[in-house]
Amino acid sequence: MARRTERHPDLTDPRIGAPFFSTWRVGTPERQRLAVDAIARAWERRPWPAGDLLGYHVYAGHDGDGLLHYAQWRSEQAYEAFVKTHRQERVDEIDTAVPGIERVWLGRYRHYRSARREGGAVPGCVVIVDVRFDGPDAERQRAWVDAVFEALESDPKQHPGGISAHFHLSTDGTRVLNYAEWESAQAHIDALAAPGDGIGSATERWKRVRNWPGLLESGSVRRYDHVLGLVP
Template sequence: MSPVPRTPRRTSTHPDLGDPRVGAPFFSTWRVGTPDRQRQTVDAVAEAWGRRPWPADGLLSYHVYAGEDGSTLLHHSQWASEQAYEAFVRTLRQERVDEIDTAVPGIERLGLGRYRYYRGASAGPDGRAPGCVVIVEVEFDGPDADRQRAWADAVLEALAAEPAPHPAGMAAHFHLSTDGRRVLNYAQWESAEAHAEALSAPGEGVGSATAQWQRVRNWPGLKNSTVRRYEHALGLVPA
């Protein structure tokens, strides 16, 4: 007897970034233009996925986040392997894309970032739910896996040595791009307002004027960095 297909289940719980089953975490951004189109696109994603069986045992979760800019959506999917994702692309992805594009024409897909989870740190298991996800992404001037790891390690060292940590900062989870050029920090904050407050404090961003933070900000080969805030809009997991 064939197994009964699993169905998608909506969840408000954020993903477990350090889940050891995840071998291929992916991030992508869609530009949709306006807050109304953000909401319409999230609804279209929920509809397109909800009417179909969960596509693969190798997909552990799929989450969508609305950008504070009112124009973008961040997509984060957790796959067991790249092979599982590629099989989904070959057979099941396009029908979902077509339905979403029919509901909300003109979506601009800005590319897929392939990563591997490296390590993370949290402020402690205090039971708070993150109200804001901050994506900090840095790019280096060339591929270097050792440099990716060393920079992420340096950030975590700076966080651990921070003399005045902001109480609303909850966690930082570092992902290394498979091309060796980028590091993505998926940071969890209590609220967008708290993160904006931390950025506006005297200095060069989140973090005091310590030697550890100066080292992070002046890392050799650091080409550019971006900081973007998001709100969790949709979570899907297999039922």
């Protein structure tokens, strides 16, 4: 059976071979809460669908509209088997409880690199940065993330509110997703308001990151709260 956990997921778990991220639009904060309750009921009243699913986490967007889903699968094949046998019954139950959910996007990724500040701070806010390129290029994805790490490591004024950053590469070669943990939403807001262009000082290495060839978006940024964790 599914068991709830308040612990944030470990995105660096080496068993995760196929992390999936997806987003829904539900419309209002009340419908966010109703949808999360419906998800919990649909999962907790059924057996855990597969040993290859390590965890499933849901996040409520600070915009009062969106939900983010993060599923930790060992392989894409295990996910496809779940879709064939177990997914639809859960979807139907959730849609009956909360009609009109818009399922916006499902992304298949691989974890690439992570950085974490020393210390045991508990995340108070999760920030998702979604970066897109003008076409598939796996080498460019990796090179861009490596350039971000170079800029971070050489930044003379790193904001103290950041806890971690976990970079994922889309399997189609067109996107990079950074799952970043912050001490609070206000800490992230303060970092964005600091001198410079977004997170990061006005250094040449950050300018290189923001003007990377083929970069379509320097990053759509959304803040979330972790509201539901399910594990076997």
